[in-house]
Amino acid sequence: MTVGHAPGTFAERSPERATSPTLPAARGPLSHAVVQALAAGPPPSDPLVRSPGALGALDAVASADPLGGDLQLALHMCYELHYRGFAGVDPDWEWDAGLLRLRGAMDAVFLDVLRRNTDPGADVDAALEELLTEPVDGQGVSHHLRDEGEWWQLQEYAALRSVYHLKEADPHAWVVPRLRGRAKTALVAVENDEFGGGRPEMIHQGLYADLLDDLGLDSSYGAYVDAAPAVMLATVNMMSLFGLRRSLRGALVGHFAAAEITTAPSARRMAAALERLGGGSRARLFYIEHVEADAVHEQVLRHDVIGGLLADEPELAPDVVLGVRATVLLEDRLAGHLLERWRSGRSALRRPPAAGTAGR
Numbered sequence: 078m079t080v081g082h083a084p085g086t087f088a089e090r091s092p093e094r095a096t097s098p099t100l101p102a103a104r105g106p107l108s109h110a111v112v113q114a115l116a117a118g119p120p121p122s123d124p125l126v127r128s129p130g131a132l133g134a135l136d137a138v139a140s141a142d143p144l145g146g147d148l149q150l151a152l153h154m155c156y157e158l159h160y161r162g163f164a165g166v167d168p169d170w171e172w173d174a175g176l177l178r179l180r181g182a183m184d185a186v187f188l189d190v191l192r193r194n195t196d197p198g199a200d201v202d203a204a205l206e207e208l209l210t211e212p213v214d215g216q217g218v219s220h221h222l223r224d225e226g227e228w229w230q231l232q233e234y235a236a237l238r239s240v241y242h243l244k245e246a247d248p249h250a251w252v253v254p255r256l257r258g259r260a261k262t263a264l265v266a267v268e269n270d271e272f273g274g275g276r277p278e279m280i281h282q283g284l285y286a287d288l289l290d291d292l293g294l295d296s297s298y299g300a301y302v303d304a305a306p307a308v309m310l311a312t313v314n315m316m317s318l319f320g321l322r323r324s325l326r327g328a329l330v331g332h333f334a335a336a337e338i339t340t341a342p343s344a345r346r347m348a349a350a351l352e353r354l355g356g357g358s359r360a361r362l363f364y365i366e367h368v369e370a371d372a373v374h375e376q377v378l379r380h381d382v383i384g385g386l387l388a389d390e391p392e393l394a395p396d397v398v399l400g401v402r403a404t405v406l407l408e409d410r411l412a413g414h415l416l417e418r419w420r421s422g423r424s425a426l427r428r429p430p431a432a433g434t435a436g437r
Contacts, residue, residue, distance in 0.1 A: 098299025105147025110134035120173035180287035219346035241286035246271035248320035260385030266337035291360035327393030331400020
């Protein structure tokens with residue numbers, strides 16, 4: 078099957094998956110300050126010394142768009158120091174006091190915009206029920222790709238979602254020591270499935286890398302961060318924001334539940350899209366695995382993780398609702414961006430790679 082690649086094409090995948098990504102290009106004063114700091118060598122040995130790259134950056138936070146590319150990329154880089162870091166960047170930047178202060182200021186405006194744009198409440202069951210009602214018109218991204226999407230659109234979607242799926246389940250692991258009893262046991266059981274159930278070849282991050290390989294894309298960790306618009310970075314940054322703050326453990330559990338509840342129906346449609354467009358078995362396996370696993374995970378998260386958490390800490394119900402509704406907010410913004418660009422014949426990526434494969 079030969080399929081055209083428009084409006085952009087993709088670079089050949091790297092022969093080896095890099096352990097750590099390279100620093101992305103800055104998109105404004107905040108991300109420039111972070112890049113400058115991380116590229117300058119080791120952080121100051123004196124924790125009271127402010128890193129040169131962060132000078133003046135705090136002043137730029139208040140005027141930055143909380144959901145814009147500059148702040149979201151700066152946050153992504155600060156958060157990434159807690160994951161795999163960056164090639165050539167000293168790992169001690171993870172705990173540099175100046176950079177943490179800057180990240181804290183950006184965290185605050187990001188969290189504030191999530192709170193202001195979601196309906197507050199403490200009725201967790203009602204928030205979860207909202208997830209089960211899909212749009213009547215069936216015009217979501219997975220519907221589009223299943224019914225009328227083109228090969229280049231499928232590639233773009235896979236490339237963008239790699240920013241999330243190549244670290245899938247990692248942010249949720251941070252909540253494990255912050256839970257207890259039934260909630261902890263159930264969440265660890267779900268995470269065990271996400272990490273392959275003891276089989277390295279079935280870890281979901283690896284299955285997604287196989288999907289990227291099958292589609293002729295770069296499966297290196299972080300390969301498409303530079304190409305990802307702010308709406309994509311925000312969906313991943315939200316997980317890190319919730320995961321890194323113990324005070325937001327309820328929100329992270331709400332996010333995890335929202336992700337698992339909505340995955341199975343969309344995964345079914347994505348498997349059909351791959352079948353229609355000629356994707357291989359390695360690509361389809363990622364979605365087939367999620368259809369089966371997430372139907373079970375939904376029940377475990379609702380009844381045991383959330384149920385156990387709220388039995389122990391009922392005061393966290395508003396945070397669980399925040400996690401659910403913030404997930405919907407950001408995923409809807411991402412879907413709107415993708416569909417608006419594709420329906421006008423434009424790339425949804427910021428910077429489509431210039432050279433790539435000829436098609437399938």
